[in-house]
Amino acid sequence: MQLFHSPTSPFVRKVLVTAHETGLAARIELLPANPWEQPPALTAINPLSKVPALLTDDGTILYDSPVICEYLDSLHGGARLVPESGAQRWQVLRVQALADGILDAAVLRRLELLRPTHLQSPDWLALQAATIGRGLDALEHEAVEWGGETDLGRITAACALGYLDFRFGDEQWRTTRENLHRWYAAFRLRPSMTATAHPEG
Ligand SMILES: N[C@@H](CCC(=O)N[C@@H](CS)C(=O)NCC(=O)O)C(=O)O
Structure with missing residues (x-):
């Protein structure tokens, strides 16, 4: 998986914390991006030019942080970070x-x-x-x-x-x-x- 990343973004940090908590951090490649510069590599993935944005291994594009975090939560076998119901x-x-x-x-x-x-x-x-x-x-x-x-x-x-x-x-x-x-x-x-x-x- 590839994650458009800025070290100062709290929303990116939220995704990374989730990745660590779910044991998935090593599967994520970080792609540095300054969203305020609207770089084409980022806008091609997220037209809003915001980080975080994730490209999954099967080519699915995901944003924003709540969506990415729920996706990561669906990939592991541990206790869910978002309970499925109730x-x-x-x-x-x-x-x-x-x-x-x-x-x-x-x-x-x-x-x-x-x-x-x-x-x-x-x-x-x-x-x-x-x-x-x-x-x-x-x-x-x-x-x-x-x-x-x-x-x-x-x-x-x-x-x-x-x-x-x-x-x-x-x-x-x-x-x-x-x-x-x-x-x-x-x-x-x-x-x-x-x-x-x-x-x-
Ligand atoms: N609702 C979004 C917010 C993401 C967001 O605002 N990211 C900021 C960086 S902290 C950004 O990329 N802003 C660029 C812009 O608004 O042009 C999420 O949860 O991912």
């Missing part, structure tokens, strides 16, 4: 959507902050920050019962928290979110997380 399935998918939404807002905020200061919109930045804050509060509620087990929702949550530390490290999301803080302190040490950490800086 209330647990919908809970896991909801947490994934929540954490993906936090990431969408965080990436938008990051992009706005990369623009020249005089072009930045304080209202837009405040809107994204508010979305992230409410999302984290909801995750804090979800995390009340989280222990050492994993699933795709928690993998996505961990990648969201890792991205906030990576890009907004001076902001104190932990201060008012004791459950998340406790849970993430342990989850971030999983081999799947340490093997996929964002680069420094």
Whole structure:
């Protein structure tokens, strides 16, 4: 399998963490891509020019990260990261959507902050920050019962928290979110997380 990859993308990291958790990491070849440059090799696979995008061994094209992660989850014989049915399935998918939404807002905020200061919109930045804050509060509620087990929702949550530390490290999301803080302190040490950490800086 070939995965269009950027080391700073939290959505790519989510796919890689999933690959490690399912024992499939060694089967994935990483193809470096800067999606913002809209490289033809990537747009030929994903017309949206977003990473992650996956080309499977039989030539099937898959995006975005929820689809790729469910595909990987269908390839292994261990416990499913997305339960196949029942209330647990919908809970896991909801947490994934929540954490993906936090990431969408965080990436938008990051992009706005990369623009020249005089072009930045304080209202837009405040809107994204508010979305992230409410999302984290909801995750804090979800995390009340989280222990050492994993699933795709928690993998996505961990990648969201890792991205906030990576890009907004001076902001104190932990201060008012004791459950998340406790849970993430342990989850971030999983081999799947340490093997996929964002680069420094
Ligand atoms: N919903 C997508 C989001 C992917 C995404 O936003 N990726 C960013 C990098 S972090 C990207 O490639 N952006 C390029 C663009 O929007 O042009 C997923 O879950 O895979």
